[in-house]
Amino acid sequence: MKAALKALLEQVVINLKKDGVLADDVNPKIVIEHTRDPSHGDFASNLAMMLAKAAGQKPRDLAEKIVAALPENNDIDKVDIAGPGFINFFMNANTLTSVIPAILDAGEVYGHSTIGNGKRVQVEFVSANPTGPLHVGHGRGAAYGAAVADLLAAAGFQVHREYYVNDAGRQMDILCASVWVRYLSLCGALPDLDYLPANGYKGDYVWDVAAHLHRNNGDKFQKQWSDISQELPADEPDGGDKEKFIDAVINMAKEQLGAEDYRFIFDTGLNYILDDIRDDLAHFGVVYEEWFSERSLTDNGLVKDAVERLQKTGHVDEREGALWFKSTDFGDEKDRVLVRANGQSTYFASDIAYHMNKLERGYDQVIDVWGADHHGYVPRVRAAMEAVGDDPSKLHVLLVQFAILYRGKEKMQMSTRSGEFVTLRQLRKEVGSDAARFFYVMRKCEQHLDFDLDLAKSKSNENPMYYIQYAHARVCSVLRQLDEKGFTHDQEAGFESLDKLSEPHEQALMTTLSKFAELVEKAALNHEPHQLAHYLRDLANDFHTYYNAHQFIVDDEVIRNARLCLIKATKQVLQNGLGLLGVSAPDEM
RNA sequence: GCCCCCGUAGCUCAGUAGGAUAGAGCGCACCCCUCCUAAGGGUGAAGUCACACGUUCGAAUCGUGUCGGGGGCACCA
Numbered sequence: 073m074k075a076a077l078k079a080l081l082e083q084v085v086i087n088l089k090k091d092g093v094l095a096d097d098v099n100p101k102i103v104i105e106h107t108r109d110p111s112h113g114d115f116a117s118n119l120a121m122m123l124a125k126a127a128g129q130k131p132r133d134l135a136e137k138i139v140a141a142l143p144e145n146n147d148i149d150k151v152d153i154a155g156p157g158f159i160n161f162f163m164n165a166n167t168l169t170s171v172i173p174a175i176l177d178a179g180e181v182y183g184h185s186t187i188g189n190g191k192r193v194q195v196e197f198v199s200a201n202p203t204g205p206l207h208v209g210h211g212r213g214a215a216y217g218a219a220v221a222d223l224l225a226a227a228g229f230q231v232h233r234e235y236y237v238n239d240a241g242r243q244m245d246i247l248c249a250s251v252w253v254r255y256l257s258l259c260g261a262l263p264d265l266d267y268l269p270a271n272g273y274k275g276d277y278v279w280d281v282a283a284h285l286h287r288n289n290g291d292k293f294q295k296q297w298s299d300i301s302q303e304l305p306a307d308e309p310d311g312g313d314k315e316k317f318i319d320a321v322i323n324m325a326k327e328q329l330g331a332e333d334y335r336f337i338f339d340t341g342l343n344y345i346l347d348d349i350r351d352d353l354a355h356f357g358v359v360y361e362e363w364f365s366e367r368s369l370t371d372n373g374l375v376k377d378a379v380e381r382l383q384k385t386g387h388v389d390e391r392e393g394a395l396w397f398k399s400t401d402f403g404d405e406k407d408r409v410l411v412r413a414n415g416q417s418t419y420f421a422s423d424i425a426y427h428m429n430k431l432e433r434g435y436d437q438v439i440d441v442w443g444a445d446h447h448g449y450v451p452r453v454r455a456a457m458e459a460v461g462d463d464p465s466k467l468h469v470l471l472v473q474f475a476i477l478y479r480g481k482e483k484m485q486m487s488t489r490s491g492e493f494v495t496l497r498q499l500r501k502e503v504g505s506d507a508a509r510f511f512y513v514m515r516k517c518e519q520h521l522d523f524d525l526d527l528a529k530s531k532s533n534e535n536p537m538y539y540i541q542y543a544h545a546r547v548c549s550v551l552r553q554l555d556e557k558g559f560t561h562d563q564e565a566g567f568e569s570l571d572k573l574s575e576p577h578e579q580a581l582m583t584t585l586s587k588f589a590e591l592v593e594k595a596a597l598n599h600e601p602h603q604l605a606h607y608l609r610d611l612a613n614d615f616h617t618y619y620n621a622h623q624f625i626v627d628d629e630v631i632r633n634a635r636l637c638l639i640k641a642t643k644q645v646l647q648n649g650l651g652l653l654g655v656s657a658p659d660e661m
Numbered sequence: 662g663c664c665c666c667c668g669u670a671g672c673u674c675a676g677u678a679g680g681a682u683a684g685a686g687c688g689c690a691c692c693c694c695u696c697c698u699a700a701g702g703g704u705g706a707a708g709u710c711a712c713a714c715g716u717u718c719g720a721a722u723c724g725u726g727u728c729g730g731g732g733g734c735a736c737c738a
Contacts (some may be wrong), residue, residue, distance in 0.1 A: 101678090118680060121718070131718075155681045156718070201738065220717050315737090394736055405663065408735045419738050448733055473666070473732080517673075518666055520731070522673070527687095531700050534687060542700060549713075553697045598678095606675060609685080622701040635680085638727050661700070 073147070074104045074590070076117055080143055084119075087141045090149040093134075106587065111260060113152060113160035114168070114583075120157040129351035152343065160657035164395025168579065169570035171586040175641040176563065183592045183648050190230030194430055195221040196364075197441035198353070199236040202345045204275050205248045206352050207497040209443065212475045212521060214496070215512035215654065217356045217441040219471070222339060222652050227596035232435070233360045236426065239342050245322045247273055247345075248338040252293065252325050255337075256280035259294040268308050271318040281344045289441045292338060295328045352497050356505055359655040369425045372626040375417050378425035379410050387459045397424075402455035423449075424456040431462050439599070444471045444518075470599055475512065475521040484525075503528040509654040510537040513601040531661075536609045540646060541658055543612035547643040550624050551636075557625060559632070563640075573634050577618040581642065584614045588645050593650065601653060608649045615642050 081102045088094045100122050107116050120135035125135050135153040142151065150162040175182045192213025200210045218233075225231045238244070250272035256267050268274060281511045285293070304324065307317040326334045346363075353359070369375050373535045379395065382388050387398045393413035397420075400407055411422045430438045442449070450471075454464045477484040477499075497509055509530040514536070515521045554561060573582065588607070595603040647657040 103678090103680095105680090108684095109679090112681070116681085121680075124718070134687080160679065202738095238738065241738060271662080392736085396736090405734085412736045413683095414736085418736070421737095444666075445733060451664090471665075483707090519674085520667075524673090527673095533701075535700095536686075539686090539701070542698080546698065546701085550697050559696090572725085602675085609675095613685085616701055617703085623697070625697055 073163070074115065074168060074182075075585070076145075076147070077104045077117070078102050079117055080145060081117060081138070083143055084138050084141045088137065091141075093129075094123065094127055094136055098123065100126075106583075109161065110579075111157070112154060113150070113162040115161040115163070115230075117161075118157075119161060120153075120159060124157065127308060130596045135159050154613060165571055165574070168575070168586065169583050171582055172570055172641045173567050175644050176191070179644065180648060180651075182644060183227070183589050183652075184226045185589060185593055186228040187593050187597070188224060188227045188609065191436040191439040192232065192434065193224055193229045193439060194232045194234055194433070195224070195439045195441065195575055196236055196430075197221075197232045199360075199452055200349070201238045201243050202342055202349060203243050203273060204345065205277055206349055207477060207494045208477060208496055208499050208523070211356070211405050211496040211499060213441050213443065213472050213511045214353060214358045215509045216472055216517050216601065217472075217652050219509075219513050219604075220441070220596075220599045222383070222654070223592065223596035223599075223601060223604070226652060227593050229437075229596075232351065232362065233361045234364050235360050236345065236364050236366065238366050238419075239346075240370060240422070243440050244338065244342065246271065246318055246342050247278075248334070249321045249325050250274075250278050251285065251320060252279045252329075252337055253339045254278050255285050255293060255320070256295070256297055259291050259295050261294050263297070267317050269321050271316040272321075274354075277345070277348070281341050285340050291335055292361050293329060300328060314589060322323060330474055342466075352500075353501065356500060357495065357509065364426070366422055369422055369429070370417075374425040374429055375421050377422055377553060378428050379417065381428070382424070382456065383609070385459045397452075397459070399452045399455040399459075400600045402451075402458050403456050404451045408452050419450065423453060427453055427457060427467070428460065428462065431466065432459070437468065438466055439468045441470045442516075443474060444473045447471050452564055468534060468599070470517055472517045473520045474522050478526075480523045480524070480526045495518065506541070507537050507656045510605060513653055514605050516600055516602050517566045537604070537655065538661075539616075540608045540612040541655075542661055543615045543659045544643055544646045544650070544657045545659060546615070546619060547639045547646075554625055554636070561636045561640075562633050563637060564630075566637035569630045569634045573638055574629050575622060577621050578638060579616075581611075581614045581618050581638065584611050585641060585645055587647065592649075597661050604649055604652060608646065608653075611649070612641065615639070615646075643648065 081104070085098075085100065085102075089096055090097070100119060102117065102119060104115050104117050107113055120138055124131040124134055132153060135157045138159060139151050139153065147163055147167045148161055149164040152160040152162070154160050169603055171649060179182075195217055198206070198214050200206055200208055208213070211420070211486075221231050221233050236285065242611065248320050250268060253262070253268055254600045257267065272278075300518065304320050305317055307314060382397055387401050388410065389398065394409050395411035396407045397410050398407050399403075407418055409418050410424075411417045427438070450469045453469075457467060458546050496508075503511075503525060511523055512521070527535055528537070531536075531538055551561075573579070586642045588611075591603060591607050595601055622635070624632070624639055626632050626635070643657075650657045
């Protein structure tokens with residue numbers, strides 16, 4: 073509808089140019105918006121105010137000329153000029169009610185659009201190191217990334233969801249060493265059964281991996297700890313060089329086990345945890361097209377290629393034995409190391425290779441959903457892309473702020489040690505997947521999120537997710553009642569009598585429904601699922617208000633058919649909207 | 662020190678590609694079921710949109726600066 077009005081006004085501008093009211097070189101951006109106040113009609117345009125200066129006329133005088141030049145249109149009831157020069161459009165009743173058949177005919181795909189034009193978008197999100205289970209911070213990235221991806225898909229983009237698996241690097245070696253030490257403990261080969269290097273991974277899941285390893289392989293990987301420990305430097309948990317110690321343990325493990333067995337334990341830990349993450353995310357309604365291995369970048373020589381490609385640009389030099397990318401040439405605050413003096417490439421080098429690879433795969437847009445703590449990382453990745461001549465505008469980095477858990481007023485401690493729940497799995501178990509998905513996307517991503525567990529579990533209208541689901545369940549309940557009372561709903565007949573929907577509550581509900589498709593587009597393009605969350609809350613509110621004011625199952629067949637069309641359309645939009653956020657729409661509660 | 666985010670009702674937050682009297686939930690004061698789920702609805706009180714200057718016919722929204730709150734700075738990943 074907006075588009076149609078826009079087209080009309082574009083025609084007006086052409087006509088006014090012909091009449092000499094406007095100069096030929098004036099090309100205004102035509103804006104049509106929904107009015108906030110019904111007395112201002114259904115839509116409004118500020119065109120007259122925008123053009124007043126160029127035309128050398130008072131806004132209201134110009135508005136008169138615009139209205140006079142407006143082509144005939146059957147959908148428009150009345151056009152008013154108001155305030156400083158707004159042009160208000162009052163649409164006729166059919167325009168509003170037409171949304172109902174539009175929704176019911178399209179069904180599950182109502183709200184989908186083609187604005188994305190089939191462009192290929194890659195969305196990379198979560199990508200947590202597979203060194204332990206996902207925690208509640210990752211949960212926000214998961215819910216947010218999944219919602220953005222689903223919104224983009226609904227808006228007509230071709231979406232590729234990807235998880236970057238950091239299956240190489242020191243953190244994974246530390247995990248491997250931790251698993252091995254726990255394993256030795258299970259073999260009874262450690263003097264102190266609870267012994268672990270100060271910098272090792274302490275979570276219980278490490279025991280699980282070790283037990284898994286022991287169950288399937290017996291004592292195969294057992295070595296004499298007394299021999300090993302003699303050659304290790306001192307571990308210094310209290311501020312000493314525990315880094316050095318864990319590195320020594322890693323090297324010792326490699327030496328004692330041999331490359332093959334070391335890799336086996338390494339991969340056992342990796343796969344065990346990755347399976348756990350996959351399972352966790354699947355239960356959270358988050359699925360990927362691809363799990364991209366960091367190790368594959370090195371194995372396929374892509375990291376080497378990336379460094380060489382950068383070197384050819386002349387923005388790399390060697391200092392103190394290391395290879396540096398001169399990212400300061402592109403506005404970064406300092407240069408960054410690509411290859412360390414010890415010959416190992418940095419995580420940054422892998423990441424450059426990964427991003428080059430993404431673009432080589434031909435995506436029109438690459439979206440990275442990162443934790444806010446990575447923000448310092450953005451300029452250097454952009455710099456690398458610029459250096460090699462890739463288009464940095466294709467890269468969108470969405471930084472997700474931290475979520476803080478509250479139980480009522482009480483802020484929860486988020487330490488792994490304390491045993492207070494920190495994993496996504498525990499959160500899902502406590503509040504359910506639906507509430508978790510919804511609460512995570514209620515705020516825009518750059519906003520700190522206070523996640524109130526008590527609220528997420530409460531069954532009242534304080535809890536927006538419950539309130540929205542309840543609206544859906546209520547419609548279902550009405551439809552069940554209809555059946556029990558022996559009525560049927562003739563939808564086609566209802567379509568013929570939509571003009572009976574003249575109550576203010578019905579008008580308000582239809583107006584809200586008519587904004588859905590546009591809202592999905594906007595939420596998708598701006599990467600703002602929270603807009604959808606708020607919209608659904610408003611829609612549910614309109615419905616509950618209507619429900620309280622009017623009966624749907626009435627004796628008058630004509631009205632009954634029309635009203636049931638309206639609430640069925642409401643149900644459909646609630647279901648579609650919740651679906652985009654990964655939240656279920658239950659039939660009863 | 663440099664960089665990023667935030668500052669709107671007592672509380673938690675919408676609204677920011679500039680538009681008409683700034684919205685919602687909670688909380689507070691009242692009111693509404695012989696009726697499809699009261700897990701609901703309605704009415705009311707409540708604001709110098711942190712502050713200042715600037716751009717504009719018009720600023721919560723854009724720009725600059727100040728003040729407050731949070732986060733980030735590695736040859737870690």
